[in-house]
Amino acid sequence: MTKQEFIELYQKNMELENKKESGKLVNGFLSTLEEILIKGEDLTIVGFGKFETKLQGARTCRNPKTGEEIQVAEKKIVKFKVGKTFADKVAK
Template sequence: MEVFNMTKKEFVDAFAKKGELKIKDSERLVAAFLETVEDALLKGEGVRFIGFGSWEVKERAAREVTNPQTKKKIKVEAKKVVKFKVGKPLADKVAEQKVAKKATKKK
């Protein structure tokens, strides 16, 4: 299950605040960043930010899978996918964060 806590608008606002920018400038810079990453990936190039992470295009091989409902075998064509690999410094910072305890039901 994927959980997204920050929308693009919230990111633009946070980026503007941290960079002491006007919202319009922040929107323009974020859009330029995203377009640049997209352009590189569409050309088959990777994008790497040392210490943060990297995006790259990988080819997923063709394979045969089973539909869990019908049990029929289905051929899935090869396709290109974008992979993101987090950099070690960022991974270490995230790993240092305390894990929130889940609330438990009282019996």
């Protein structure tokens, strides 16, 4: 599903007047989520899941094409852990 398709489905489910309004709400949520994660904070939505940033340590990898070893620097990554209620709904 694309972002545009999600916005259309969101509009339908929330019974909003138009796509522009639902697009604003979706974009507002996404930009707020980005802001939280950039600050290094976590976002927990009970029953849905938890968005968090973790520090992935530096490591040595191998280029699969050439076999050459490459050093990869440490970096922040975003992780999502699904909540039990949401996981149970998806599993049905």
